[in-house]
């Protein structure tokens with residue numbers, strides 16, 4: 001009979017896995033596509049056989065500007081709107097770039113208390129008016145970030161204010177989320193591709209952090225990337241690749257296949273993380289031989305980036321707004337409902353220096369840049385951005401801390417603030433790392449730049465610490481692995497003991513054998529290291545094998561819990577408050593959020609899922625298997641209760657984000673789950689309740705000691721005589737739930 005039951009458990013689990021496969025395929029269907037045979041011809045690499053040498057002419061160079069994460073806000077006086085207006089008023093006229101690219105999060109879209117989110121037309125109007133009135137003669141490209149698609153029922157929805165107020169909205173609409181432009185210059189062709197990776201239906205915050213590209217969007221991306229051969233191809237997106245899910249194009253191209261044909265991926269989104277973790281969110285991806293360069297936000301850190309391409313060498317500098325702006329913090333909000341923008345007074349900026357030759361070795365791309373140009377060049381080259389006339393600037397250069405003998409001279413013009421200085425690279429050691437420092441003094445301010453370079457065409461490490469590591473990982477797959485591994489771990493440890501013990505019935509059960517062995521090891525004198533390892537492993541295994549018999553209800557609870565979490569919706573909530581009627585609601589699955597019959601394969605479910613599975617399931621699984629909730633000290637038990645309360649409060653916050661307790665807390669499996677966990681924690685013998693009860697009668701020590709002692713002897717008879725009562729309590733309490 002028991003054997004049959006064991007097989008039924010297994011069969012049931014396997015059926016659930018069938019559904020897991022089905023849900024996985026269904027939820028990610030839009031990321032895959034039926035294969036169409038390849039029609040793209042892979043463009044040839046650029047032919048750099050005719051050498052062009054870098055000298056003193058203001059030729060072969062252009063530059064553009066990137067900003068990110070503006071977060072124009074209706075409610076925040078500091079940073080945000082203020083910095084954005086200053087960028088346009090004080091910085092842009094000095095930079096005069098070919099174009100500006102904004103990589104998302106144009107508006108903040110958070111409410112006054114920073115809890116819920118919605119699109120505010122005032123924020124969008126200001127963005128629009130500021131560009132119309134403040135930006136003349138500079139092309140402006142933009143795309144949405146996750147804040148721009150909070151609470152967004154669809155692209156066509158009235159809530160999609162980017163569609164009416166964004167600068168590149170029509171390009172994005174035509175290109176299905178992707179658009180591109182080209183710079184055709186006399187010395188080369190350069191391609192720029194902007195990627196809007198927002199979810200099609202954007203949930204309100206916080207479950208809207210990740211982006212994805214469907215298979216259709218990947219087709220678009222592939223057609224742009226592979227359209228022709230370019231000197232360089234650049235991609236722009238709000239989301240770093242670690243927070244993206246890339247589909248596969250209908251010709252089978254993955255993101256990696258395409259990124260190989262590009263030189264750099266510019267993004268934002270992570271701001272600078274916290275505590276200095278994200279100071280350098282930049283990395284070189286060896287697999288695609290390309291750079292990924294996150295830019296900190298304009299909103300708080302006041303950062304903007306200038307990127308120059310000089311004779312196909314890519315250089316960039318991330319600069320904060322002048323401290324005069326950063327320190328001026330308006331007390332009052334900048335009114336957003338004026339049709340005329342209230343501009344702040346322009347502020348002078350210190351000279352910004354961008355060295356383009358030699359190129360910084362940390363960001364070299366040996367496969368895609370003509371690095372040998374550095375060694376052959378006759379002049380150092382750098383751009384100096386300043387509102388003053390070049391004649392008022394005093395430039396000094398140091399190489400390897402020695403003042404450079406040749407003077408710097410301005411060779412640029414109105415459009416190109418280029419400075420050069422003669423140099424002789426052959427006088428420097430070929431195989432070493434060198435430093436160059438350029439300092440520009442005005443009568444009142446100083447600007448400088450210092451980089452490390454090499455002459456042997458090699459790269460050096462980015463040395464970005466945690467930030468570089470974060471950009472190099474793939475968060476989505478990591479979260480999926482953590483979740484999958486936790487589920488497998490628990491299911492295997494739940495099922496194997498049952499199947500194994502039942503299958504062994506005619507002979508002796510492993511529990512008996514291991515108990516004997518343990519007892520033998522215990523008697524060993526003196527105890528040996530190997531012996532104690534063996535004891536630990538054996539007693540651990542024994543706990544798992546006894547778990548189904550000793551705490552059958554808890555065991556069943558975990559089996560059912562895991563299978564429900566894998567196959568059923570976790571909760572239903574109002575993810576899209578601005579939609580009509582029932583369209584406001586979505587069902588949260590581990591696999592994605594389902595609106596009606598449409599799946600959003602947004603990876604936020606994996607983040608939430610991994611946290612829940614580890615903190616709400618795995619932790620308690622370990623506690624219950626080892627009966628820590630019964631055996632632990634009083635302090636441990638109260639710690640457990642505090643932990644449980646913390647988990648409950650986290651869960652209750654869903655109501656705050658998603659429109660109150662109905663349906664987010666009522667149609668919610670996790671609420672039932674945590675209630676049940678609470679009952680098991682408190683209600684069992686030796687659980688919190690009994691603890692308090694017994695303490696009142698002052699007989700704690702005996703009973704506890706006796707119980708633990710028996711347990712440690714590994715005698716199963718003593719504990720099994722107690723356990724049924726434990727279960728009895730569970731059963732009673734469970735009915736109440």
Ligand SMILES: *[C@@H]1O[C@H](CO)[C@@H](O)[C@H](O)[C@H]1NC(C)=O
Pocket residue numbers: 046047048050052060187188189230231310311312370
């Ligand atoms: C750009 O590529 C072309 C070949 O396609 C090459 O002739 C030209 O020199 C390159 N431009 C630069 C600046 O290297």
